[in-house]
Amino acid sequence: MPQLTDKKTKVKTEEHSSLKGTLASVFLLGFFLIFTWVGVYFLFLDRL
Amino acid sequence: MHMHKYEKIWLFFGIGSLFLFLTIVGVSAFAQGNQPPSCLTTIDPEKVDQTPPFNKPGLVKTGDNEYQLNIVASAFAYTPNQIEIPKGAKVTINVTTKDVIHGFEMVGTNVNMMVEPGYVNSFTKTFNETGEFTILCNEYCGTGHHLMTAKVKVVDKQ
Amino acid sequence: MNETMKVDRRDAKLAMAHIYVAFIALALGGLAGLLQVLVRSGKFTLPANINYYTILTTHGVLLGLVLTTFFIIGFQFAAVSRTAGTLSDKARTTGWLGFWVMTIGTALTAFYILIGEASVLYTFYAPLQAHPGFYIGLTLVVVGSWLSGFAMFAHYAKWKKANPGKTSPLLTFMSVVNMILWLVCSLGVAATVLIQLLPWSLGFVERINILVSRTLFWYFGHPLVYFWLLPAYMIWYVVIPKIIGGKIFSDSLARLSFILFLIFSIPVGFHHQLVEPGIDPAWKYLQVVLTFMVVIPSLMTAFSMFATFEMYGRSKGAAGLFGWLRKLPWGDARFFAPFVGMLFFIPAGAGGLINASHQLNQVVHNTIWVTGHFHLTLATTVVLTFFGAAYWLIPHLTGRVMTKTMNRLAIVQTVVWAVGMLFMSGSMHFAGLLGAPRRSAFSTYGNSPQALEWIPYQIAQAIGGTILFIGIILVLIIVTNLAFFAPKGETEFPVGEVAETAERTPLVFENWKLWIGITVALILIAYTIPFIDMIQNAPPGSKGYKLW
Ligand code: HEM
Ligand SMILES: [Cu+2]
Ligand SMILES: [Cu+2]
Numbered sequence: 095m096p097q098l099t100d101k102k103t104k105v106k107t108e109e110h111s112s113l114k115g116t117l118a119s120v121f122l123l124g125f126f127l128i129f130t131w132v133g134v135y136f137l138f139l140d141r142l
Numbered sequence: 143m144h145m146h147k148y149e150k151i152w153l154f155f156g157i158g159s160l161f162l163f164l165t166i167v168g169v170s171a172f173a174q175g176n177q178p179p180s181c182l183t184t185i186d187p188e189k190v191d192q193t194p195p196f197n198k199p200g201l202v203k204t205g206d207n208e209y210q211l212n213i214v215a216s217a218f219a220y221t222p223n224q225i226e227i228p229k230g231a232k233v234t235i236n237v238t239t240k241d242v243i244h245g246f247e248m249v250g251t252n253v254n255m256m257v258e259p260g261y262v263n264s265f266t267k268t269f270n271e272t273g274e275f276t277i278l279c280n281e282y283c284g285t286g287h288h289l290m291t292a293k294v295k296v297v298d299k300q
Numbered sequence: 301m302n303e304t305m306k307v308d309r310r311d312a313k314l315a316m317a318h319i320y321v322a323f324i325a326l327a328l329g330g331l332a333g334l335l336q337v338l339v340r341s342g343k344f345t346l347p348a349n350i351n352y353y354t355i356l357t358t359h360g361v362l363l364g365l366v367l368t369t370f371f372i373i374g375f376q377f378a379a380v381s382r383t384a385g386t387l388s389d390k391a392r393t394t395g396w397l398g399f400w401v402m403t404i405g406t407a408l409t410a411f412y413i414l415i416g417e418a419s420v421l422y423t424f425y426a427p428l429q430a431h432p433g434f435y436i437g438l439t440l441v442v443v444g445s446w447l448s449g450f451a452m453f454a455h456y457a458k459w460k461k462a463n464p465g466k467t468s469p470l471l472t473f474m475s476v477v478n479m480i481l482w483l484v485c486s487l488g489v490a491a492t493v494l495i496q497l498l499p500w501s502l503g504f505v506e507r508i509n510i511l512v513s514r515t516l517f518w519y520f521g522h523p524l525v526y527f528w529l530l531p532a533y534m535i536w537y538v539v540i541p542k543i544i545g546g547k548i549f550s551d552s553l554a555r556l557s558f559i560l561f562l563i564f565s566i567p568v569g570f571h572h573q574l575v576e577p578g579i580d581p582a583w584k585y586l587q588v589v590l591t592f593m594v595v596i597p598s599l600m601t602a603f604s605m606f607a608t609f610e611m612y613g614r615s616k617g618a619a620g621l622f623g624w625l626r627k628l629p630w631g632d633a634r635f636f637a638p639f640v641g642m643l644f645f646i647p648a649g650a651g652g653l654i655n656a657s658h659q660l661n662q663v664v665h666n667t668i669w670v671t672g673h674f675h676l677t678l679a680t681t682v683v684l685t686f687f688g689a690a691y692w693l694i695p696h697l698t699g700r701v702m703t704k705t706m707n708r709l710a711i712v713q714t715v716v717w718a719v720g721m722l723f724m725s726g727s728m729h730f731a732g733l734l735g736a737p738r739r740s741a742f743s744t745y746g747n748s749p750q751a752l753e754w755i756p757y758q759i760a761q762a763i764g765g766t767i768l769f770i771g772i773i774l775v776l777i778i779v780t781n782l783a784f785f786a787p788k789g790e791t792e793f794p795v796g797e798v799a800e801t802a803e804r805t806p807l808v809f810e811n812w813k814l815w816i817g818i819t820v821a822l823i824l825i826a827y828t829i830p831f832i833d834m835i836q837n838a839p840p841g842s843k844g845y846k847l848w
Contacts (some may be wrong), residue, residue: 112610112611112614113146113148113607113610113611114148114621115606115610115613115620115621115623115624115625116148116603116606116607116609116610117152118621119606119622120152120156120599120602120603120606121152123602123646124152124155124156124159126646126647126650127159127649127650127653128159130647130650130651130653130654131163131650131653131654131657134654134660134663134664134733135166135657135660137663137733138252138659138662138663141250141251141252141663142176142252144550144552144803146607148603149553149600149603149607152599152603153596153599153600153603156595156596156599157596157599160592160593160595161592163592163653163657164588164592167588167658167659167660168658170659171585171658171659172585177581177659178574178575178581178584178659178661179575179576179577179662180575180576180577180578180579180580180581180584181577181578182577182580182837184578184837184838184839185839186839186840187839187840188840217845217847241427241845241847242425242427242428242842242845243425243427243428243510245737247665247666247667247735247737249734249735249750249751250734250735250750252659252662252663253662254662254663254665254666255575255662256573256575256576256577257577258510258511258514258576258577258578259510259839259842260510260511260578260838260839260840260841260842261511261577261578261839262577263575263576263577264577274749274750275750276735276745276748276750276751278735278737278745278751279737280665280666280667280737280738280740281425281666281739282353282421282425282428282740283428283847284353284428284845284847284848285351285353285847286847287353287739287741288737288740288741288742288743289743291743291745291746291748293746293748
């Protein structure tokens with residue numbers, strides 16, 4: 095609800111430096127997705 | 143629209159991975175022939191018993207080391223339900239149903255397909271190891287669904 | 301306090317009516333789930349000749365269709381009333397009409413399932429043929445939901461008229477997207493039920509085209525899961541930031557992801573039909589590609605969530621790579637339950653990618669892996685988020701407050717659910733990779749050595765399922781308390797504000813002609829040719845069977 099935004103309570107954030115943890119987290123997530131996918135792909139190949 | 147630099151990096155990596163997965167399965171499917179079972183042949187489900195090859199279900203030799211395994215599914219059985227396959231045989235499994243939808247899963251293999259009235263479904267597999275496989279129905283078909291099973295034995299050629 | 305901050309009492313009643321039905325469905329469906337895991341352990345048989353598949357149909361319909369649809373519509377009525385103002389009398393009356401039509405439909409469907417005339421599972425694949433009352437009941441559920449959808453559309457249109465040129469409130473926008481998605485996809489299931497299944501079960505026509513019916517069902521079935529998921533995303537994007545005391549990361553990106561869901565979640569139904577005959581594999585592959593596109597908005601959502609948490613933590617002085625995690629309000633069930641839901645979405649998403657990967661589907665299709673998968677997506681991610689929402693929504697609507705004790709119980713509930721699901725869904729995944737089928741009562745398949753290998757997993761599954769059932773009892777205690785016994789008072793309906801660094805939202809997101817146009821175009825591209833193929837090359841149709 096952008097219209098109702100209350101100006102006083104805004105949080106100041108630094109643009110790039112402050113999202114390092116986010117970047118690390120999503121990459122961990124990404125590696126997990128790749129890891130499981132590759133795992134089942136090899137199961138498929140093994141059963142060919 | 144503005145996007146944070148890290149989000150761009152993440153999406154580039156994420157979407158890149160998606161396309162990599164798609165390429166792997168795409169090449170495997172279209173270049174190496176590993177398509178999922180998608181047979182387009184139709185059949186009259188009420189005349190299965192009269193329609194070749196399902197009028198004589200079972201294993202048929204079609205070439206040097208090549209076989210056809212024709213199976214009829216119906217509630218709640220496969221015909222035939224005891225099958226012997228010589229080791230090393232390349233077998234094209236054709237299945238159809240006389241009544242409702244059934245599944246056809248050969249446990250521990252990639253043979254896993256839907257069997258639907260009016261259609262033949264088909265998958266080719268080479269059996270390189272001796273052993274025993276359970277075939278079972280994995281699509282609900284009625285009260286006896288979990289009792290619907292068959293057995294495959296891969297045996298050494300004499 | 302601004303008057304739009306609170307849901308009007310009359311709208312609150314409408315929302316609560318839906319929520320009551322949802323939790324009654326949870327109670328009954330949960331009981332069925334308990335029976336299923338016990339049967340599948342092999343240590344228990346159902347008394348009095350009760351058919352396993354009647355129980356399973358009850359479970360699937362009550363939890364997959366009734367709990368979800370009722371909770372979602374109730375939540376969305378509250379959300380649009382909170383953010384776009386009190387409903388007009390006409391919209392509210394339409395909402396009540398929708399509620400009663402859905403409720404009567406549910407009762408009718410449940411009746412025919414319970415008397416054993418409709419043990420066809422919640423996907424009701426022909427040519428298994430249920431009693432016509434089952435199909436009529438389901439039709440009423442869908443039609444009722446449409447009425448509610450129209451009420452929400454009208455409410456949105458009224459807001460737009462009163463606020464020309466302004467961006468609509470985010471929650472209202474998201475509710476509208478979800479109802480458009482629902483309307484467009486449920487046309488498919490309505491078509492197969494009204495044109496094919498109902499006339500056939502009534503005996504007006506003798507035969508039915510199986511593949512067309514399944515294709516229409518799955519045209520509906522995949523977007524259905526996004527219809528469940530999007531309300532959870534609404535809570536994540538809009539409510540959670542407020543609960544933790546942070547800000548919405550970006551209004552525009554939230555809207556963009558919802559639009560992407562609308563566009564890409566429909567033309568993908570073939571990924572449920574990957575191993576089926578009669579469909580050319582090239583068309584299957586096209587839909588596999590489109591399915592992967594619908595992963596993108598979820599990737600965006602993951603980033604937004606982490607960013608919201610990190611920005612908040614850093615504003616509170618957190619340092620280091622993951623220091624912000626410690627600043628999150630772990631003791632607040634309104635946050636904790638949805639957060640655990642988010643965590644479970646990681647393995648859930650991984651499983652989803654595998655299911656949809658064209659020939660990889662052969663490894664898992666119709667194995668219990670799939671059941672494990674959607675007990676993560678639906679029965680954990682979505683359901684825990686809904687529970688977390690119920691913890692503020694119900695007291696907000698009933699004019700009560702959640703006590704500390706109840707909050708603590710809700711934390712325990714979340715942990716119980718997570719542990720139970722880890723066991724149940726985990727063992728389902730592993731047993732599935734070993735080939736154990738879904739939708740099957742206990743069987744050793746003639747003492748097959750392969751089937752005997754699954755038994756330890758099935759016992760773990762039963763232990764997990766029993767723990768989950770305890771989780772259901774706990775949440776029912778909490779919900780009953782919040783609805784009837786909690787102390788009177790004011791509870792906030794948390795709606796987040798947008799971070800200062802986020803830019804103004806472009807109006808293009810509300811260009812509905814554009815988005816619905818693209819949606820329809822993609823559906824036509826993905827479905828027209830294979831659908832014509834199916835009809836032109838159709839085999840003789842099927843008569844109905846009642847094999848239970
Ligand atoms: C006590 C908690 C629960 C237990 C023990 C449980 C157990 C199960 C089991 C064992 C199955 C598979 C049965 C089979 O394939 O033979 C199943 C299926 C299913 N469950 Fe649950 N479940 C629970 C909660 C839920 C919840 C909360 C939802 C949804 C919100 C849900 C939705 C479903 C659906 C849609 C199916 C598919 C039915 C079908 O394949 O026809 N379950 N459940
Ligand atoms: Cu079956
Ligand atoms: Cu899907």
